Amino acid sequence: MTTIAELPPGFVDKVLSAQSTFRSVMDAMARPGSVQRIVPMAGTAGPIMRGTAAIALTLFDHDTPLWLDARMSESSDVTKWLKFHTGAPVVQDSSIASFALISEGALLPTLERFALGTNEYPDRSTTVILQVESLDMGRSFELRGPGIDGVAMLQASIKPFDLFERLRMNEALFPRGIDVVLVADDAVVAIPRTTRVESKGS
Amino acid sequence: MNAPAYNFAYLDEQTKRMIRRAILKAIAIPGYQVPFASREMPMPYGWGTGGVQVTAAILGPQDVLKVIDQGSDDTTNAISIRKFFAKTAGIATTTTTVDATVIQTRHRIPETSLHANQVLVYQVPIPEPLRFLEPRETETRRMHALAEYGLMHVKLYEDIARFGHIATAYAYPVKVNARYVMDPSPTPKFDNPKMDNSPALQLFGAGREKRIYAIPPYTKVVSLDFEDHPFEPYRFNAPCALCAAENSYLDEIVTDDKGGRMFVCSDTDYCEGRQAAGHHGSLSAAPYKEKAGSHG
Numbered sequence: 223m224t225t226i227a228e229l230p231p232g233f234v235d236k237v238l239s240a241q242s243t244f245r246s247v248m249d250a251m252a253r254p255g256s257v258q259r260i261v262p263m264a265g266t267a268g269p270i271m272r273g274t275a276a277i278a279l280t281l282f283d284h285d286t287p288l289w290l291d292a293r294m295s296e297s298s299d300v301t302k303w304l305k306f307h308t309g310a311p312v313v314q315d316s317s318i319a320s321f322a323l324i325s326e327g328a329l330l331p332t333l334e335r336f337a338l339g340t341n342e343y344p345d346r347s348t349t350v351i352l353q354v355e356s357l358d359m360g361r362s363f364e365l366r367g368p369g370i371d372g373v374a375m376l377q378a379s380i381k382p383f384d385l386f387e388r389l390r391m392n393e394a395l396f397p398r399g400i401d402v403v404l405v406a407d408d409a410v411v412a413i414p415r416t417t418r419v420e421s422k423g424s
Numbered sequence: 425m426n427a428p429a430y431n432f433a434y435l436d437e438q439t440k441r442m443i444r445r446a447i448l449k450a451i452a453i454p455g456y457q458v459p460f461a462s463r464e465m466p467m468p469y470g471w472g473t474g475g476v477q478v479t480a481a482i483l484g485p486q487d488v489l490k491v492i493d494q495g496s497d498d499t500t501n502a503i504s505i506r507k508f509f510a511k512t513a514g515i516a517t518t519t520t521t522v523d524a525t526v527i528q529t530r531h532r533i534p535e536t537s538l539h540a541n542q543v544l545v546y547q548v549p550i551p552e553p554l555r556f557l558e559p560r561e562t563e564t565r566r567m568h569a570l571a572e573y574g575l576m577h578v579k580l581y582e583d584i585a586r587f588g589h590i591a592t593a594y595a596y597p598v599k600v601n602a603r604y605v606m607d608p609s610p611t612p613k614f615d616n617p618k619m620d621n622s623p624a625l626q627l628f629g630a631g632r633e634k635r636i637y638a639i640p641p642y643t644k645v646v647s648l649d650f651e652d653h654p655f656e657p658y659r660f661n662a663p664c665a666l667c668a669a670e671n672s673y674l675d676e677i678v679t680d681d682k683g684g685r686m687f688v689c690s691d692t693d694y695c696e697g698r699q700a701a702g703h704h705g706s707l708s709a710a711p712y713k714e715k716a717g718s719h720g
Contacts, residue, residue: 282441
């Protein structure tokens with residue numbers, strides 16, 4: 223059994239590390255498709271990547287119900303680390319989660335299972351944090367929408383392969399919808415609900 | 425030093441997390457007002473508590489902060505907010521628009537074009553553009569949900585019926601990304617075109633009304649109008665009396681009690697920059713020289 227002393231650490235400097243991480247995520251959200259780097263590092267537990275850990279320490283707290291995929295929720299290293307460092311309550315019901323942590327694409331449930339917000343309060347929706355293989359190599363994608371000057375190109379190796387097809391539901395749902403933050407190690411790309419993504423083959 | 429030790433940028437970390445989450449949702453839903461748990465700040469409502477909270481949540485040690493009040497770097501509100509962050513965050517401040525990474529503003533957008541590494545933070549008194557037409561929050565929220573903005577067009581039409589033109593001169597409503605009607609805060613409508621397709625991220629904070637909203641960079645922002653009464657930015661028909669600028673927004677300054685007045689740029693940094701570059705207007709002060717035989 224892990225004791226507190228054996229838990230991987232959080233940020234060394236909580237205040238400035240959280241600020242720096244937030245600016246990376248904010249820039250990613252404001253400029254969809256741009257690859258932002260997360261500089262401050264914390265300890266990680268189980269399948270949690272460095273970038274995901276920093277985002278968790280920056281944005282999660284007792285006010286943010288958290289949904290974990292099967293692999294994360296079965297790992298007591300993960301749940302203990304999150305509980306100790308963020309205090310975020312882990313929930314079984316994904317439709318009330320502020321954030322969802324997905325360790326790998328295969329474990330992403332259908333997006334309709336998350337909170338999509340309401341037309342009156344579209345902000346009450348789940349932000350899905352999805353760990354992917356790579357955000358600088360792989361298939362090419364063209365992104366359009368607010369935050370993008372014309373077209374943005376993204377090369378990424380992402381599972382599930384049909385992620386962007388599934389995210390098309392955002393178009394019909396708007397202003398409701400799902401915002402996705404993709405993480406590969408220390409790299410972050412955000413796909414807010416306003417972004418339209420087209421696959422450019424190979 | 426005996427000063428109390430504040431957290432970096434004054435706010436506690438839990439508050440910053442809450443504001444940061446609201447900012448992310450605001451960016452994801454351009455023009456939608458995200459409710460947030462606004463805190464009491466060590467300044468009264470109306471002095472930019474919303475903008476200050478947004479700035480405090482995004483500010484880092486590398487940032488260079490500029491604060492303007494009606495375009496001016498030198499008014500009480502601008503100076504006190506600049507000093508507040510210099511003291512609580514120890515960050516560098518500037519009055520030069522291009523050097524700033526974060527610009528907090530009350531009621532103006534700088535004349536100098538913004539660039540992609542800048543964030544513009546607006547102080548907002550009344551974030552709800554429909555509030556003076558419909559006082560009930562439940563109703564305005566429903567109207568936004570249904571994108572039912574007919575009432576706003578009726579208001580602009582009433583202007584035309586009464587005055588022959590759209591008389592709204594500030595807080596002129598805009599539509600963001602073809603969906604949400606948004607109040608640009610009480611900026612003069614002269615500034616509205618600058619919001620459209622801006623390379624900089626624009627964040628809006630309303631402290632008393634507890635709302636945060638945003639316009640991501642490169643987002644379409646259209647001022648509401650009619651085909652036969654298109655939107656027109658208003659400007660006094662005069663050059664700046666200090667720097668002769670023909671295309672900046674002007675303040676009218678009464679100079680005596682005989683009807684004397686002068687028009688000067690509201691953006692002090694822009695005006696000073698032009699004067700330093702050798703532009704002179706009709707009332708620029710010449711360097712002070714003692715005139716021969718002028719005593720007595």
